[in-house]
Amino acid sequence: xxxxxxxxxxxxxxxxxxxxxxxxxxxxxxxxxxxxxxxxxxxxxxxxxxxxxxxxxxxxxxxxxxxxxxxxxxxxxxxxxxxxxxxxxxxxxxxxxxxxxxxxxxxxxxxxxxxxxxxxxxxxxxxxxxxxxxxxxxxxxxxxxxxxxxxxxxxxxxxxxxxxxxxxxxxxxxxxxxxxxxxxxxxxxxxxxxxxxxxxxxxxxxxxxxxxxxxxxxxxx
Amino acid sequence: xxxxxxxxxxxxxxxxxxxxxxxxxxxxxxxxxxxxxxxxxxxxxxxxxxxxxxxxxxxxxxxxxxxxxxxxxxxxxxxxxxxxxxxxxxxxxxxxxxxxxxxxxxxxxxxxxxxxxxxxxxxxxxxxxxxxxxxxxxxxxxxxxxxxxxxxxxxxxxxxxxxxxxxxxxxxxxxxxxxxxxxxxxxxxxxxxxxxxxxxxxxxxxxxxxxxxxxxxxxxx
Numbered sequence: 001x002x003x004x005x006x007x008x009x010x011x012x013x014x015x016x017x018x019x020x021x022x023x024x025x026x027x028x029x030x031x032x033x034x035x036x037x038x039x040x041x042x043x044x045x046x047x048x049x050x051x052x053x054x055x056x057x058x059x060x061x062x063x064x065x066x067x068x069x070x071x072x073x074x075x076x077x078x079x080x081x082x083x084x085x086x087x088x089x090x091x092x093x094x095x096x097x098x099x100x101x102x103x104x105x106x107x108x109x110x111x112x113x114x115x116x117x118x119x120x121x122x123x124x125x126x127x128x129x130x131x132x133x134x135x136x137x138x139x140x141x142x143x144x145x146x147x148x149x150x151x152x153x154x155x156x157x158x159x160x161x162x163x164x165x166x167x168x169x170x171x172x173x174x175x176x177x178x179x180x181x182x183x184x185x186x187x188x189x190x191x192x193x194x195x196x197x198x199x200x201x202x203x204x205x206x207x208x209x210x211x212x213x214x215x216x217x218x219x220x221x
Numbered sequence: 222x223x224x225x226x227x228x229x230x231x232x233x234x235x236x237x238x239x240x241x242x243x244x245x246x247x248x249x250x251x252x253x254x255x256x257x258x259x260x261x262x263x264x265x266x267x268x269x270x271x272x273x274x275x276x277x278x279x280x281x282x283x284x285x286x287x288x289x290x291x292x293x294x295x296x297x298x299x300x301x302x303x304x305x306x307x308x309x310x311x312x313x314x315x316x317x318x319x320x321x322x323x324x325x326x327x328x329x330x331x332x333x334x335x336x337x338x339x340x341x342x343x344x345x346x347x348x349x350x351x352x353x354x355x356x357x358x359x360x361x362x363x364x365x366x367x368x369x370x371x372x373x374x375x376x377x378x379x380x381x382x383x384x385x386x387x388x389x390x391x392x393x394x395x396x397x398x399x400x401x402x403x404x405x406x407x408x409x410x411x412x413x414x415x416x417x418x419x420x421x422x423x424x425x426x427x428x429x430x431x432x433x434x435x436x437x438x439x440x441x442x
Contacts, residue, residue, distance in 0.1 A: 063380040080300060087381040096381060145432060151439035159284040160308040160317060195434050206434065207426050211366060213416050217438055218372035
Protein backbone atom coordinates (compact mmCIF):
# COMPACT_ATOMS: atom_id res chain seq x y z
CA UNK A 1 0.00 0.00 0.00
CA UNK A 2 1.38 3.38 -0.96
CA UNK A 3 1.21 5.77 1.94
CA UNK A 4 2.64 9.22 2.57
CA UNK A 5 5.02 9.07 5.50
CA UNK A 6 5.17 12.31 7.42
CA UNK A 7 7.39 13.61 10.12
CA UNK A 8 10.31 11.23 10.36
CA UNK A 9 11.47 11.68 6.78
CA UNK A 10 15.18 12.41 6.95
CA UNK A 11 15.26 13.81 3.38
CA UNK A 12 14.37 17.34 4.44
CA UNK A 13 12.33 18.85 1.66
CA UNK A 14 12.91 15.79 -0.46
CA UNK A 15 10.40 13.73 -2.37
CA UNK A 16 8.19 11.21 -0.58
CA UNK A 17 9.72 7.74 -0.31
CA UNK A 18 7.53 5.95 -2.79
CA UNK A 19 7.94 8.35 -5.70
CA UNK A 20 10.39 5.94 -7.28
CA UNK A 21 7.51 3.52 -7.66
CA UNK A 22 5.57 3.15 -10.87
CA UNK A 23 2.16 4.74 -11.06
CA UNK A 24 0.95 1.39 -12.34
CA UNK A 25 0.17 -1.42 -9.94
CA UNK A 26 -2.02 -4.45 -9.55
CA UNK A 27 -5.44 -3.57 -8.24
CA UNK A 28 -7.44 -5.88 -6.00
CA UNK A 29 -9.24 -7.25 -9.01
CA UNK A 30 -6.00 -8.26 -10.63
CA UNK A 31 -6.20 -5.57 -13.32
CA UNK A 32 -3.26 -3.28 -13.95
CA UNK A 33 -4.28 0.21 -12.90
CA UNK A 34 -3.29 3.19 -14.98
CA UNK A 35 -3.68 6.63 -13.45
CA UNK A 36 -5.98 8.82 -15.54
CA UNK A 37 -4.06 11.42 -17.58
CA UNK A 38 -3.27 14.66 -15.72
CA UNK A 39 -5.26 17.82 -16.50
CA UNK A 40 -3.55 20.27 -18.86
CA UNK A 41 -0.73 22.12 -17.09
CA UNK A 42 -0.79 19.87 -14.00
CA UNK A 43 2.47 18.77 -12.41
CA UNK A 44 2.62 15.09 -13.52
CA UNK A 45 4.29 14.00 -10.28
CA UNK A 46 1.66 15.72 -8.14
CA UNK A 47 -1.05 14.23 -10.34
CA UNK A 48 0.40 10.78 -9.80
CA UNK A 49 0.32 11.29 -6.02
CA UNK A 50 -3.24 12.58 -6.20
CA UNK A 51 -4.30 9.58 -8.27
CA UNK A 52 -2.66 7.19 -5.81
CA UNK A 53 -4.66 8.69 -2.92
CA UNK A 54 -7.89 8.73 -4.95
CA UNK A 55 -8.27 4.96 -4.64
CA UNK A 56 -11.69 4.73 -6.27
CA UNK A 57 -10.61 7.05 -9.12
CA UNK A 58 -13.61 9.27 -8.49
CA UNK A 59 -11.58 12.37 -9.32
CA UNK A 60 -11.66 13.67 -5.75
CA UNK A 61 -10.35 12.56 -2.36
CA UNK A 62 -12.59 11.73 0.58
CA UNK A 63 -11.60 12.07 4.24
CA UNK A 64 -11.32 8.30 4.41
CA UNK A 65 -9.01 8.13 1.40
CA UNK A 66 -6.87 10.90 2.82
CA UNK A 67 -6.65 9.19 6.22
CA UNK A 68 -5.58 5.93 4.58
CA UNK A 69 -2.86 7.72 2.62
CA UNK A 70 -1.24 9.68 5.45
CA UNK A 71 0.92 8.10 8.13
CA UNK A 72 3.23 9.49 10.78
CA UNK A 73 6.93 8.68 10.90
CA UNK A 74 6.15 5.85 13.34
CA UNK A 75 3.57 4.44 10.89
CA UNK A 76 0.60 5.33 13.06
CA UNK A 77 -2.37 6.69 11.12
CA UNK A 78 -3.28 10.35 11.19
CA UNK A 79 -6.03 11.18 13.66
CA UNK A 80 -9.39 11.76 12.04
CA UNK A 81 -9.41 15.21 13.63
CA UNK A 82 -6.24 16.18 11.78
CA UNK A 83 -7.62 14.81 8.52
CA UNK A 84 -10.77 16.88 9.05
CA UNK A 85 -8.62 19.93 9.84
CA UNK A 86 -6.85 19.50 6.49
CA UNK A 87 -10.10 18.93 4.62
CA UNK A 88 -11.71 21.96 6.22
CA UNK A 89 -8.81 24.21 5.16
CA UNK A 90 -8.41 22.93 1.61
CA UNK A 91 -11.92 21.92 0.56
CA UNK A 92 -12.40 25.46 -0.65
CA UNK A 93 -15.44 24.70 -2.81
CA UNK A 94 -17.09 22.97 0.19
CA UNK A 95 -17.87 19.85 -1.78
CA UNK A 96 -16.87 17.60 1.11
CA UNK A 97 -13.96 16.18 -0.89
CA UNK A 98 -10.57 17.37 -2.19
CA UNK A 99 -10.21 17.95 -5.92
CA UNK A 100 -6.87 18.09 -7.70
CA UNK A 101 -6.48 21.87 -7.45
CA UNK A 102 -7.31 21.72 -3.73
CA UNK A 103 -4.85 18.83 -3.35
CA UNK A 104 -2.04 21.06 -4.66
CA UNK A 105 -2.52 23.39 -1.69
CA UNK A 106 -2.97 20.54 0.77
CA UNK A 107 0.20 18.85 -0.44
CA UNK A 108 2.25 22.04 -0.04
CA UNK A 109 0.79 22.59 3.43
CA UNK A 110 1.80 19.11 4.55
CA UNK A 111 5.26 19.50 3.05
CA UNK A 112 5.71 22.85 4.82
CA UNK A 113 4.64 21.35 8.15
CA UNK A 114 6.95 18.42 7.53
CA UNK A 115 9.80 20.90 7.18
CA UNK A 116 8.79 22.59 10.45
CA UNK A 117 8.51 19.24 12.21
CA UNK A 118 11.92 18.06 11.06
CA UNK A 119 13.47 21.39 11.96
CA UNK A 120 12.23 21.21 15.54
CA UNK A 121 12.66 17.47 16.04
CA UNK A 122 16.26 18.21 16.98
CA UNK A 123 17.02 14.80 18.40
CA UNK A 124 15.52 13.08 15.33
CA UNK A 125 13.31 10.94 17.57
CA UNK A 126 10.40 11.13 15.13
CA UNK A 127 8.29 12.91 17.72
CA UNK A 128 8.30 16.40 19.27
CA UNK A 129 9.12 16.45 22.97
CA UNK A 130 8.39 19.18 25.51
CA UNK A 131 11.49 21.27 24.87
CA UNK A 132 11.09 21.00 21.09
CA UNK A 133 7.42 21.99 21.37
CA UNK A 134 8.35 25.07 23.39
CA UNK A 135 10.97 26.07 20.82
CA UNK A 136 8.52 25.61 17.94
CA UNK A 137 5.82 27.69 19.62
CA UNK A 138 8.32 30.40 20.56
CA UNK A 139 9.39 30.54 16.95
CA UNK A 140 5.76 31.00 15.93
CA UNK A 141 5.45 33.86 18.43
CA UNK A 142 3.52 32.00 21.17
CA UNK A 143 5.02 32.12 24.66
CA UNK A 144 3.13 29.72 26.88
CA UNK A 145 3.74 29.24 30.57
CA UNK A 146 5.49 26.00 31.62
CA UNK A 147 2.15 24.80 33.00
CA UNK A 148 0.37 25.33 29.68
CA UNK A 149 3.20 23.62 27.81
CA UNK A 150 2.78 20.57 30.03
CA UNK A 151 -0.98 20.55 29.40
CA UNK A 152 -0.38 20.85 25.67
CA UNK A 153 2.12 18.01 25.71
CA UNK A 154 -0.23 15.87 27.76
CA UNK A 155 -3.16 16.54 25.42
CA UNK A 156 -1.30 15.95 22.17
CA UNK A 157 1.26 13.36 23.30
CA UNK A 158 0.70 9.89 21.93
CA UNK A 159 0.03 8.15 25.26
CA UNK A 160 -1.28 9.20 28.68
CA UNK A 161 1.36 10.75 30.90
CA UNK A 162 1.82 8.92 34.19
CA UNK A 163 1.96 11.03 37.32
CA UNK A 164 5.68 10.35 37.72
CA UNK A 165 6.36 12.28 34.52
CA UNK A 166 3.97 15.16 35.15
CA UNK A 167 6.61 17.64 36.26
CA UNK A 168 8.24 20.19 34.02
CA UNK A 169 10.28 19.68 31.94
CA UNK A 170 8.45 16.43 31.32
CA UNK A 171 11.48 14.54 30.06
CA UNK A 172 9.87 11.12 30.42
CA UNK A 173 6.62 12.21 28.79
CA UNK A 174 5.78 10.76 25.38
CA UNK A 175 6.47 12.78 22.28
CA UNK A 176 3.96 14.24 19.84
CA UNK A 177 3.63 12.64 16.41
CA UNK A 178 3.47 14.74 13.25
CA UNK A 179 -0.30 14.83 12.85
CA UNK A 180 -0.94 15.81 16.45
CA UNK A 181 1.87 18.39 16.38
CA UNK A 182 0.16 20.14 13.47
CA UNK A 183 -3.14 20.10 15.35
CA UNK A 184 -1.56 21.36 18.59
CA UNK A 185 0.01 24.32 16.78
CA UNK A 186 -3.19 25.16 14.90
CA UNK A 187 -5.20 24.97 18.15
CA UNK A 188 -2.82 27.33 19.98
CA UNK A 189 -2.91 29.75 17.06
CA UNK A 190 -6.70 29.64 16.81
CA UNK A 191 -7.20 30.03 20.57
CA UNK A 192 -4.80 32.96 20.67
CA UNK A 193 -6.63 34.64 17.80
CA UNK A 194 -10.03 33.94 19.40
CA UNK A 195 -8.84 35.41 22.68
CA UNK A 196 -7.44 38.46 20.94
CA UNK A 197 -10.69 39.01 19.03
CA UNK A 198 -12.72 38.72 22.23
CA UNK A 199 -10.43 40.99 24.24
CA UNK A 200 -11.66 44.14 22.52
CA UNK A 201 -10.40 46.53 25.20
CA UNK A 202 -7.00 44.80 25.33
CA UNK A 203 -6.94 44.43 29.11
CA UNK A 204 -5.95 40.75 29.02
CA UNK A 205 -9.40 39.52 30.07
CA UNK A 206 -12.36 38.27 28.06
CA UNK A 207 -16.01 37.97 29.05
CA UNK A 208 -17.94 35.01 27.71
CA UNK A 209 -21.41 33.62 28.12
CA UNK A 210 -22.08 29.88 27.92
CA UNK A 211 -22.91 29.85 24.20
CA UNK A 212 -19.80 31.79 23.19
CA UNK A 213 -17.68 29.67 25.55
CA UNK A 214 -18.82 26.42 23.90
CA UNK A 215 -18.72 27.89 20.40
CA UNK A 216 -15.07 28.89 20.86
CA UNK A 217 -14.15 25.35 21.85
CA UNK A 218 -16.33 23.50 19.34
CA UNK A 219 -14.86 25.37 16.38
CA UNK A 220 -11.35 24.17 17.25
CA UNK A 221 -9.92 21.32 15.14
CA UNK B 222 -7.75 -10.61 15.88
CA UNK B 223 -10.11 -10.36 18.84
CA UNK B 224 -11.51 -6.88 19.13
CA UNK B 225 -14.24 -5.32 21.21
CA UNK B 226 -16.95 -3.99 18.93
CA UNK B 227 -18.75 -1.00 20.37
CA UNK B 228 -21.81 0.90 19.39
CA UNK B 229 -23.57 -1.14 16.76
CA UNK B 230 -24.01 -4.23 18.86
CA UNK B 231 -27.63 -5.25 18.54
CA UNK B 232 -27.46 -7.46 21.66
CA UNK B 233 -28.29 -4.65 24.06
CA UNK B 234 -26.41 -5.35 27.27
CA UNK B 235 -25.30 -8.68 25.88
CA UNK B 236 -21.84 -10.18 25.91
CA UNK B 237 -19.20 -9.03 23.41
CA UNK B 238 -19.29 -10.97 20.14
CA UNK B 239 -16.06 -12.89 20.56
CA UNK B 240 -16.79 -14.33 23.98
CA UNK B 241 -17.63 -17.63 22.38
CA UNK B 242 -13.97 -17.88 21.33
CA UNK B 243 -11.43 -19.86 23.27
CA UNK B 244 -8.98 -17.98 25.42
CA UNK B 245 -6.30 -20.11 23.81
CA UNK B 246 -4.88 -19.22 20.41
CA UNK B 247 -1.73 -19.47 18.39
CA UNK B 248 0.67 -16.65 19.22
CA UNK B 249 2.97 -15.09 16.65
CA UNK B 250 5.76 -17.39 17.72
CA UNK B 251 3.63 -20.44 17.03
CA UNK B 252 3.17 -21.28 20.70
CA UNK B 253 -0.27 -21.94 22.11
CA UNK B 254 -1.12 -19.13 24.49
CA UNK B 255 -2.83 -19.79 27.78
CA UNK B 256 -4.19 -16.82 29.70
CA UNK B 257 -2.57 -16.57 33.12
CA UNK B 258 -4.88 -17.71 35.93
CA UNK B 259 -7.26 -15.03 37.26
CA UNK B 260 -6.55 -13.38 40.62
CA UNK B 261 -8.55 -14.77 43.55
CA UNK B 262 -12.15 -13.59 43.40
CA UNK B 263 -11.86 -12.20 39.88
CA UNK B 264 -14.69 -12.73 37.40
CA UNK B 265 -13.17 -15.39 35.08
CA UNK B 266 -14.94 -13.97 32.00
CA UNK B 267 -13.70 -10.46 32.72
CA UNK B 268 -10.22 -11.84 33.35
CA UNK B 269 -10.29 -13.60 30.00
CA UNK B 270 -11.22 -10.32 28.28
CA UNK B 271 -8.48 -8.49 30.15
CA UNK B 272 -5.93 -11.13 29.16
CA UNK B 273 -6.98 -10.91 25.52
CA UNK B 274 -6.37 -7.15 25.47
CA UNK B 275 -3.06 -7.50 27.35
CA UNK B 276 -1.31 -8.88 24.27
CA UNK B 277 2.19 -8.96 25.73
CA UNK B 278 0.93 -10.56 28.97
CA UNK B 279 2.63 -7.85 31.00
CA UNK B 280 -0.25 -7.85 33.50
CA UNK B 281 -1.40 -4.38 32.52
CA UNK B 282 -2.85 -2.70 29.44
CA UNK B 283 -1.13 0.11 27.57
CA UNK B 284 -2.91 2.81 25.54
CA UNK B 285 -1.73 1.08 22.38
CA UNK B 286 -3.12 -2.31 23.50
CA UNK B 287 -6.42 -0.68 24.42
CA UNK B 288 -6.65 1.13 21.09
CA UNK B 289 -6.01 -2.12 19.20
CA UNK B 290 -8.76 -3.88 21.16
CA UNK B 291 -11.55 -1.34 20.76
CA UNK B 292 -13.44 -0.76 17.54
CA UNK B 293 -16.60 1.08 16.63
CA UNK B 294 -19.62 -0.62 15.14
CA UNK B 295 -18.35 0.30 11.66
CA UNK B 296 -14.97 -1.31 12.47
CA UNK B 297 -13.11 1.97 12.59
CA UNK B 298 -10.56 2.22 15.39
CA UNK B 299 -11.18 4.33 18.45
CA UNK B 300 -9.54 7.74 18.29
CA UNK B 301 -6.40 8.01 20.38
CA UNK B 302 -8.06 10.90 22.22
CA UNK B 303 -10.91 8.66 23.38
CA UNK B 304 -8.45 5.95 24.43
CA UNK B 305 -6.52 8.57 26.44
CA UNK B 306 -9.80 9.79 27.96
CA UNK B 307 -10.54 6.23 29.15
CA UNK B 308 -7.01 5.73 30.46
CA UNK B 309 -7.08 9.06 32.30
CA UNK B 310 -10.32 8.15 34.06
CA UNK B 311 -9.45 4.56 34.99
CA UNK B 312 -5.69 4.61 35.53
CA UNK B 313 -6.38 5.49 39.14
CA UNK B 314 -2.90 4.60 40.40
CA UNK B 315 -1.37 6.81 37.67
CA UNK B 316 0.95 4.08 36.47
CA UNK B 317 0.33 4.94 32.83
CA UNK B 318 -1.33 1.56 32.23
CA UNK B 319 -4.57 -0.22 33.20
CA UNK B 320 -4.33 -3.06 35.71
CA UNK B 321 -7.04 -5.70 36.13
CA UNK B 322 -8.89 -3.88 38.91
CA UNK B 323 -8.87 -0.68 36.85
CA UNK B 324 -10.04 -2.68 33.82
CA UNK B 325 -13.15 -3.76 35.75
CA UNK B 326 -14.23 -0.12 36.01
CA UNK B 327 -13.27 0.66 32.43
CA UNK B 328 -15.21 -2.31 31.11
CA UNK B 329 -18.34 -1.29 32.99
CA UNK B 330 -17.97 2.30 31.76
CA UNK B 331 -17.77 1.16 28.12
CA UNK B 332 -20.72 -1.18 28.57
CA UNK B 333 -22.78 1.61 30.13
CA UNK B 334 -21.93 3.97 27.26
CA UNK B 335 -22.75 1.22 24.79
CA UNK B 336 -26.19 1.01 26.37
CA UNK B 337 -26.61 4.78 26.06
CA UNK B 338 -25.44 4.72 22.45
CA UNK B 339 -27.80 1.93 21.47
CA UNK B 340 -30.66 3.61 23.28
CA UNK B 341 -30.23 6.86 21.34
CA UNK B 342 -29.28 5.34 17.99
CA UNK B 343 -32.99 5.04 17.31
CA UNK B 344 -32.66 4.29 13.61
CA UNK B 345 -29.97 1.63 14.32
CA UNK B 346 -27.65 3.27 11.80
CA UNK B 347 -24.60 2.54 13.94
CA UNK B 348 -23.93 6.26 14.35
CA UNK B 349 -25.61 9.09 16.22
CA UNK B 350 -27.13 11.76 13.99
CA UNK B 351 -28.07 15.34 14.87
CA UNK B 352 -31.53 14.62 16.25
CA UNK B 353 -30.29 11.62 18.27
CA UNK B 354 -27.42 13.72 19.66
CA UNK B 355 -29.88 16.42 20.77
CA UNK B 356 -32.08 13.82 22.48
CA UNK B 357 -29.11 12.25 24.26
CA UNK B 358 -27.82 15.61 25.53
CA UNK B 359 -31.32 16.66 26.63
CA UNK B 360 -31.59 13.42 28.57
CA UNK B 361 -28.28 14.22 30.28
CA UNK B 362 -29.61 17.67 31.19
CA UNK B 363 -27.75 19.73 28.57
CA UNK B 364 -29.85 22.00 26.40
CA UNK B 365 -27.70 23.36 23.61
CA UNK B 366 -28.85 25.85 20.99
CA UNK B 367 -29.39 24.49 17.46
CA UNK B 368 -26.20 26.33 16.41
CA UNK B 369 -24.12 24.61 19.11
CA UNK B 370 -25.61 21.23 18.21
CA UNK B 371 -24.52 21.75 14.60
CA UNK B 372 -21.00 22.69 15.74
CA UNK B 373 -20.87 19.62 17.96
CA UNK B 374 -22.04 17.37 15.16
CA UNK B 375 -19.53 18.91 12.78
CA UNK B 376 -16.65 18.49 15.25
CA UNK B 377 -17.41 14.90 16.24
CA UNK B 378 -18.95 13.60 13.01
CA UNK B 379 -16.81 11.13 11.15
CA UNK B 380 -16.24 13.22 8.02
CA UNK B 381 -16.19 16.92 7.18
CA UNK B 382 -19.64 18.39 6.58
CA UNK B 383 -20.02 19.99 3.15
CA UNK B 384 -21.63 23.40 3.02
CA UNK B 385 -24.78 21.97 1.47
CA UNK B 386 -25.45 20.04 4.67
CA UNK B 387 -24.56 22.80 7.11
CA UNK B 388 -28.12 23.81 7.88
CA UNK B 389 -30.11 22.62 10.85
CA UNK B 390 -31.32 19.94 11.23
CA UNK B 391 -28.28 18.66 9.39
CA UNK B 392 -29.97 15.59 8.01
CA UNK B 393 -27.31 14.92 5.40
CA UNK B 394 -24.45 15.39 7.86
CA UNK B 395 -22.45 12.31 8.81
CA UNK B 396 -23.19 10.52 12.03
CA UNK B 397 -21.00 10.23 15.11
CA UNK B 398 -19.37 6.88 15.85
CA UNK B 399 -19.37 5.40 19.36
CA UNK B 400 -15.93 6.57 20.45
CA UNK B 401 -16.49 10.14 19.30
CA UNK B 402 -20.00 10.23 20.79
CA UNK B 403 -18.53 9.38 24.22
CA UNK B 404 -15.95 12.12 23.80
CA UNK B 405 -18.52 14.69 22.64
CA UNK B 406 -20.71 14.03 25.68
CA UNK B 407 -17.75 14.16 28.09
CA UNK B 408 -16.56 17.43 26.52
CA UNK B 409 -20.00 19.07 26.86
CA UNK B 410 -20.23 17.90 30.48
CA UNK B 411 -16.73 19.11 31.33
CA UNK B 412 -17.22 22.47 29.61
CA UNK B 413 -20.54 23.01 31.38
CA UNK B 414 -18.94 22.21 34.73
CA UNK B 415 -15.96 24.45 33.98
CA UNK B 416 -18.28 27.30 33.05
CA UNK B 417 -20.35 26.79 36.16
CA UNK B 418 -17.24 26.78 38.37
CA UNK B 419 -15.97 29.98 36.75
CA UNK B 420 -19.34 31.76 36.93
CA UNK B 421 -19.07 32.34 40.66
CA UNK B 422 -21.70 35.10 40.78
CA UNK B 423 -24.12 33.09 38.61
CA UNK B 424 -24.81 35.89 36.15
CA UNK B 425 -24.25 33.71 33.08
CA UNK B 426 -20.91 35.31 32.22
CA UNK B 427 -17.35 34.27 33.01
CA UNK B 428 -14.17 36.32 32.95
CA UNK B 429 -11.00 34.63 31.78
CA UNK B 430 -7.43 35.66 31.17
CA UNK B 431 -5.34 34.02 28.43
CA UNK B 432 -3.81 31.36 30.70
CA UNK B 433 -7.14 30.27 32.15
CA UNK B 434 -8.72 30.33 28.69
CA UNK B 435 -6.09 27.95 27.29
CA UNK B 436 -6.02 25.81 30.43
CA UNK B 437 -9.78 25.23 30.19
CA UNK B 438 -9.44 24.00 26.63
CA UNK B 439 -6.25 21.99 27.02
CA UNK B 440 -7.65 19.94 29.88
CA UNK B 441 -10.52 18.70 27.70
CA UNK B 442 -10.26 15.15 26.34
